[in-house]
Amino acid sequence: MGDRPFIVGFSFGILPVILAYFKGWLWFPAELTWENQGFLILCAIVTFSNYLNEYLQWYPLQYSKFAPEGGCPARVGWFIMYSTPALAYVIVWNYLGAPTSSYDLLMLGLYCTHFTKRCLEVLFVHKYSKDCLFLTVIEIASFYSLGAVVTAYSLHRLSGPDRNSFLDDELRVKVGLCIWVTGQLINLVHHYILSTLRSPGSYKYIVPTGGLFGLIVCPQYCGELTSWLGFGLIGYSFGAFVNYVPMVAYLCARAHHTYRWYGTKFDDYPGKGTMKLWPWVY
Numbered sequence: 001m002g003d004r005p006f007i008v009g010f011s012f013g014i015l016p017v018i019l020a021y022f023k024g025w026l027w028f029p030a031e032l033t034w035e036n037q038g039f040l041i042l043c044a045i046v047t048f049s050n051y052l053n054e055y056l057q058w059y060p061l062q063y064s065k066f067a068p069e070g071g072c073p074a075r076v077g078w079f080i081m082y083s084t085p086a087l088a089y090v091i092v093w094n095y096l097g098a099p100t101s102s103y104d105l106l107m108l109g110l111y112c113t114h115f116t117k118r119c120l121e122v123l124f125v126h127k128y129s130k131d132c133l134f135l136t137v138i139e140i141a142s143f144y145s146l147g148a149v150v151t152a153y154s155l156h157r158l159s160g161p162d163r164n165s166f167l168d169d170e171l172r173v174k175v176g177l178c179i180w181v182t183g184q185l186i187n188l189v190h191h192y193i194l195s196t197l198r199s200p201g202s203y204k205y206i207v208p209t210g211g212l213f214g215l216i217v218c219p220q221y222c223g224e225l226t227s228w229l230g231f232g233l234i235g236y237s238f239g240a241f242v243n244y245v246p247m248v249a250y251l252c253a254r255a256h257h258t259y260r261w262y263g264t265k266f267d268d269y270p271g272k273g274t275m276k277l278w279p280w281v282y
């Protein structure tokens with residue numbers, strides 16, 4: 001019952017973006033310059049390639065459950081993967097003249113807070129069963145850094161001078177902030193639950209329980225996407241969603257394979273009615 005097709009999960013993830021557009025909570029420039037078009041096309045290409053590579057498994061990223069033992073210490077590898085995008089964002093922001101409007105600083109702060117939290121989790125929360133492959137470290141660090149460059153450039157340059165009024169709609173900003181914080185907390189709590197499953201010295205995979213694990217197999221991904229949706233609503237510009245859309249495709253695919261992986265390893269999980277990523281839906 002929980003094994004619904006990719007299109008269900010992807011459409012559900014994209015639905016809030018469509019609703020935001022019709023509610024006037026998503027800004028598009030009046031004139032689609034070649035730069036805007038290029039960024040939108042890039043976003044579409046990455047989204048589709050995430051579907052091909054991760055869902056259809058053409059060239060899936062190899063880490064965690066789906067990877068062999070690597071040669072790079074896990075904490076070092078993951079720290080590199082999560083610190084490079086924050087650094088890339090700061091470099092682009094600085095290259096664009098280090099703009100200091102409330103909008104520019106808020107978006108910079110939210111972006112860097114997200115990846116700082118991930119770095120702290122890598123160092124102090126997660127318990128890894130194996131070291132990472134060097135190739136994966138390079139691939140994920142590059143993939144995230146590309147996302148950081150696109151987001152920073154589109155938020156601080158392509159959104160134009162009007163962006164300084166993007167925080168005027170207090171309701172949208174407050175709703176976005178609530179969604180962002182909720183997503184970060186869901187993500188953190190489920191990372192913590194996962195870290196409590198293994199006893200010291202054990203590298204086994206165990207059926208996760210507690211939190212939202214009875215409803216979905218990847219609540220940590222659900223939290224991740226929720227926080228990026230909040231980021232998009234706060235940012236208002238299309239540039240604030242260019243991260244979210246490809247991530248929906250990526251995590252819908254990853255959750256699908258995690259769901260199937262659990263099904264082959266354990267008799268009693270996922271239970272009837274347990275979904276992959278979105279409670280009751282997918």
Ligand SMILES: NC(=O)c1ccc[n+]([C@@H]2O[C@H](COP(=O)([O-])OP(=O)(O)OC[C@H]3O[C@@H](n4cnc5c(N)ncnc54)[C@H](OP(=O)(O)O)[C@@H]3O)[C@@H](O)[C@H]2O)c1
Nearest residue numbers: 064065126127128129130194197205206220221224247250
């Ligand atoms: N934005 C994006 O596109 C994107 C994409 C992927 C990930 N992320 C972020 O990165 C986070 C981690 O991603 P991930 O795919 O590495 O998550 P994950 O597979 O859930 O792993 C997180 C940690 O929990 C451990 N773990 C997972 N399942 C376990 C089980 N059944 N029993 C015991 N330990 C278990 C993992 O150990 P092992 O390493 O030994 O498996 C790892 O240390 C996500 O929650 C998300 O916040 C973001």
